[in-house]
Amino acid sequence: MKKTFVLPFVMALLFLITACSGRGEAPEAVQSGNGSGPDYPIQTDTELTYWLLTQTTLKPSIKDIPFYQEWQKRIGVPVRFSEISSAQAKEAFSVMLSSGELTDIIEYNWLTGLPGGPEKAIKDGYILRLNDLIDQYAPNLKKYLQEHPDIDKLVKTDNGDYYAFPFLKEGGMTTQWAGPVLRKDWLQELNLDVPATIEEWHKVLTAFKEQKGARAPLTFNSQSSALQGFLDGAFIGAFGVIRDFYVEDGKVKYGPLQPGYRQFLETMNAWYKEGLLDQSFSQNDRKTQDANIMTGASGATFSSGANIDKWETALAAGNPQAVFVFAPYPVLNKGETPKFGQEAWLYGAEASAAVSATSKHPELAVQVLDYAYGEEGYLLFNYGTEGQSYIMKDGKPEVTGLITQNPDNLSYLEALTLYTHTVNPGPYVESKELIGKLALTNEDHNYDRWKTDNLKHVLPPVSITAEESGEYARIMADINTLVDETTLKIILGTVSADDAYRRFADQLEQLGIGRALEIQQAAYERFLSR
Amino acid sequence: MNRRSIARDFKRNKWLYVLALPVVIYYVLFQYLPMYGAVIAFQNYTPMKGIWGSEWIGLEHFRSFFNSYYFWRLLGNTVLLSLYSLLFEFTAPIVLALLIHEVRSRYIKSFVQTVSFMPYFISLIVVSSLIKDLTHSGGIVNLAYTWLTGGDGQDMLQQPGLFRGIYVLSEIWQRMGWESIIYAAALTTIPREQYEAARIDGASRLRQMISITLPGLLPTIMVMGILRMGRLLEVGYEKILLLYNPVIYGTADVVSTFVYRKGLLDNDWSFSSAIGLFNSAINLLLLLSANALSRKINQNSLW
Numbered sequence: 001m002k003k004t005f006v007l008p009f010v011m012a013l014l015f016l017i018t019a020c021s022g023r024g025e026a027p028e029a030v031q032s033g034n035g036s037g038p039d040y041p042i043q044t045d046t047e048l049t050y051w052l053l054t055q056t057t058l059k060p061s062i063k064d065i066p067f068y069q070e071w072q073k074r075i076g077v078p079v080r081f082s083e084i085s086s087a088q089a090k091e092a093f094s095v096m097l098s099s100g101e102l103t104d105i106i107e108y109n110w111l112t113g114l115p116g117g118p119e120k121a122i123k124d125g126y127i128l129r130l131n132d133l134i135d136q137y138a139p140n141l142k143k144y145l146q147e148h149p150d151i152d153k154l155v156k157t158d159n160g161d162y163y164a165f166p167f168l169k170e171g172g173m174t175t176q177w178a179g180p181v182l183r184k185d186w187l188q189e190l191n192l193d194v195p196a197t198i199e200e201w202h203k204v205l206t207a208f209k210e211q212k213g214a215r216a217p218l219t220f221n222s223q224s225s226a227l228q229g230f231l232d233g234a235f236i237g238a239f240g241v242i243r244d245f246y247v248e249d250g251k252v253k254y255g256p257l258q259p260g261y262r263q264f265l266e267t268m269n270a271w272y273k274e275g276l277l278d279q280s281f282s283q284n285d286r287k288t289q290d291a292n293i294m295t296g297a298s299g300a301t302f303s304s305g306a307n308i309d310k311w312e313t314a315l316a317a318g319n320p321q322a323v324f325v326f327a328p329y330p331v332l333n334k335g336e337t338p339k340f341g342q343e344a345w346l347y348g349a350e351a352s353a354a355v356s357a358t359s360k361h362p363e364l365a366v367q368v369l370d371y372a373y374g375e376e377g378y379l380l381f382n383y384g385t386e387g388q389s390y391i392m393k394d395g396k397p398e399v400t401g402l403i404t405q406n407p408d409n410l411s412y413l414e415a416l417t418l419y420t421h422t423v424n425p426g427p428y429v430e431s432k433e434l435i436g437k438l439a440l441t442n443e444d445h446n447y448d449r450w451k452t453d454n455l456k457h458v459l460p461p462v463s464i465t466a467e468e469s470g471e472y473a474r475i476m477a478d479i480n481t482l483v484d485e486t487t488l489k490i491i492l493g494t495v496s497a498d499d500a501y502r503r504f505a506d507q508l509e510q511l512g513i514g515r516a517l518e519i520q521q522a523a524y525e526r527f528l529s530r
Numbered sequence: 531m532n533r534r535s536i537a538r539d540f541k542r543n544k545w546l547y548v549l550a551l552p553v554v555i556y557y558v559l560f561q562y563l564p565m566y567g568a569v570i571a572f573q574n575y576t577p578m579k580g581i582w583g584s585e586w587i588g589l590e591h592f593r594s595f596f597n598s599y600y601f602w603r604l605l606g607n608t609v610l611l612s613l614y615s616l617l618f619e620f621t622a623p624i625v626l627a628l629l630i631h632e633v634r635s636r637y638i639k640s641f642v643q644t645v646s647f648m649p650y651f652i653s654l655i656v657v658s659s660l661i662k663d664l665t666h667s668g669g670i671v672n673l674a675y676t677w678l679t680g681g682d683g684q685d686m687l688q689q690p691g692l693f694r695g696i697y698v699l700s701e702i703w704q705r706m707g708w709e710s711i712i713y714a715a716a717l718t719t720i721p722r723e724q725y726e727a728a729r730i731d732g733a734s735r736l737r738q739m740i741s742i743t744l745p746g747l748l749p750t751i752m753v754m755g756i757l758r759m760g761r762l763l764e765v766g767y768e769k770i771l772l773l774y775n776p777v778i779y780g781t782a783d784v785v786s787t788f789v790y791r792k793g794l795l796d797n798d799w800s801f802s803s804a805i806g807l808f809n810s811a812i813n814l815l816l817l818l819s820a821n822a823l824s825r826k827i828n829q830n831s832l833w
Contacts, residue, residue, distance in 0.1 A: 090794070090795050091794045091795070094793070094794045094795065094797050095794070097577055097797060098577050098797075098799055099577065100577040100578060100580070114797060115796055115797055115798070124576045124578055124579075125576070125578030125579065126578060226775050226776050226777070279667040279683070279684060279685060280666060280667055280685045280688075282688065282775060282776075282777060283662075283666075283685060283687070283688070283775065357578065358578075470574075473796060473798070474594075474796075474798065474801075477791075477792070477796050477798075478598070478599055478600065481600070481776065481779065482599075484776035485776045485777065485779050485780065488688075488775075488776055488777040489777060492684065492688055492777060494688075494689070494690065494777065507599075510599065511599055
């Protein structure tokens with residue numbers, strides 16, 4: 001009986017809901033599209049929405065960061081930000097896509113962040129193919145890409161689609177920023193050299209454990225993945241593999257299927273058993289890593305140069321001798337060049353800004369984004385505001401005391417994140433010179449020590465076709481689960497490598513690794529012929 | 531019933547209807563309306579095309595889940611974890627209520643009750659980080675465990691064999707006191723005279739518990755049990771999500787966490803809802819059969 005009452009009620013509600021969701025549409029303020037670009041600041045009241053990952057914790061919101069305030073002033077377009085912390089990025093991104101309510105501009109890794117990649121994102125109607133818009137409204141980016149054909153090849157798909165305003169790097173330390181590091185003072189005290197081979201590392205870590213009382217001599221930050229510490233090729237690269245696809249002699253290979261991977265697992269298992277590897281290495285977040293380093297529980301880790309700056313400053317208070325030295329990526333035999341390491345392509349797709357297909361103001365969005373790629377924008381994004389965070393000296397920008405000796409006691413890097421966009425990824429071109437200066441604090445922190453043959457072997461930003469993407473994504477989701485699980489189980493000694501490997505190849509086969517390799521190989525070949 | 535009598539009923543009980551209104555609105559808005567979204571399980575759903583524009587593919591996603599490499603493991607883990615919960619987590623509050631019932635001192639009684647239901651109010655996030663800290667390689671629970679079993683002090687959440695135990699124990703710790711309240715309430719309805727009569731007949735306290743308290747509690751236990759059956763495959767996945775990691779997928783990965791990973795991390799919404807729908811269908815089936823069974827056994831059922 002009650003049901004008869006519910007039905008009309010539901011109808012009324014449904015009506016209400018649908019009636020409310022038809023939003024009023026603002027009239028478009030169209031800018032001139034003559035190819036020469038607008039004059040900044042653009043005069044408009046149209047507000048754009050912008051979704052991005054927040055990199056800084058120094059201020060409560062992007063609105064409070066001087067760099068963004070200045071940027072807003074220069075472009076003249078009001079922007080409303082949706083800031084997402086990187087820990088929630090994946091869920092938040094997925095929720096936004098599935099809701100269908102997209103912001104005008106979305107800053108994300110469109111190449112690997114979304115199964116299927118950019119071509120599928122365009123085909124499914126999330127983001128716009130930008131080719132025409134760039135031709136008409138983004139003269140700065142267009143010019144940059146024309147002048148750098150090697151980069152132009154990286155930022156588009158095989159179909160020649162531009163899908164985002166890219167985060168570009170000029171090379172040098174903008175592409176290479178992380179590697180193995182150790183406590184230099186401990187090495188000196190124990191009369192040891194900076195280790196270069198896996199064997200030497202074993203010796204050093206054992207000494208750290210036995211003579212320095214380190215509870216977890218080698219620690220990692222595994223925030224985004226349980227195997228994060230190894231993903232950039234540290235330690236695993238010594239065995240000639242990575243936990244991913246890579247290229248050798250024009251052939252795409254899958255690391256976990258290679259014999260080197262098993263060797264790597266057995267070595268790490270031995271280290272784990274001997275207590276050289278952090279017993280919770282797969283669980284640590286950044287705070288645990290910080291704590292391990294600061295309390296002397298660990299003497300070695302894998303880290304970006306930026307962290308080391310932070311740790312040395314913090315340690316200096318109680319122990320001025322505590323300093324770090326960059327160690328080369330380990331190899332098996334002395335004198336070899338490490339095959340893998342952290343070195344990014346000039347374009348790696350992270351934090352690149354796409355324009356959503358539902359945006360009512362795509363032209364304006366493109367104009368806003370294009371600003372960073374011009375001369376003025378380049379200076380603003382890398383050096384900040386003239387007279388405030390940098391001055392021109394002999395025609396070259398130079399950062400001021402506000403950055404180098406910050407009155408609020410911010411470190412060099414922290415100050416940079418407040419007054420410039422550099423250090424953090426985003427849609428602009430990162431200055432090699434500025435970052436280079438940053439790094440040259442002393443010989444121990446020489447980024448050249450982290451040189452590897454990485455770029456000869458890791459895959460460039462290839463793109464998978466929209467047709468293959470669903471199949472590929474599902475195959476790899478299952479495979480990734482299996483590989484992570486098996487890898488961790490062997491390292492932790494839950495199963496023996498013999499037992500696990502007896503079935504591993506078969507399981508991978510069953511899950512379709514053959515097909516995934518085929519897809520990757522084809523994508524790689526398409527990339528080469530771009 | 532005809533239209534007139536409905537109108538009359540409405541007139542007579544109009545304030546009751548008004549009272550029920552918020553609840554009805556809640557159910558319509560948050561429980562029934564979202565259900566139409568389940569149709570995407572039969573589609574290759576893309577949000578930009580919406581539900582009516584996406585391509586229909588029938589049972590493809592279900593087939594692909596049943597044939598999936600992880601299907602049996604997921605189902606096994608889910609069922610096992612639920613059975614453990616049913617066995618221990620469901621019985622623990624009953625035992626606690628019975629024990630509290632036997633306590634004479636009113637002060638001890640209320641003290642035990644307060645202390646035992648306090649953990650229920652701690653947020654899941656906090657509980658999870660507590661568990662993580664305590665079972666960490668240097669954590670106090672881990673130290674105790676290592677001391678007892680002579681293990682190597684490995685992080686307990688990295689050992690697949692321990693996950694179910696940790697999960698169930700922590701659930702008991704958190705919910706036992708809270709859930710015992712309903713039994714405690716049921717116990718107050720048992721007439722005092724029965725105990726007095728039993729005592730005069732010379733029944734021991736244990737005898738009284740078995741012959742008076744337990745039967746008095748049985749209807750409540752049955753109803754709670756039936757309700758619980760309906761959630762058999764719906765283990766507390768939020769907690770698992772916060773606790774698990776790839777090393778212990780072997781025992782910790784359940785259908786709901788798989789749904790989460792597929793849907794929210796891999797953006798495979800359709801596949802994910804197919805699995806979710808399957809999960810709910812099984813739950814419904816279990817609820818119906820538990821109810822039917824209970825009606826057969828002791829004429830006591832939800833409807």
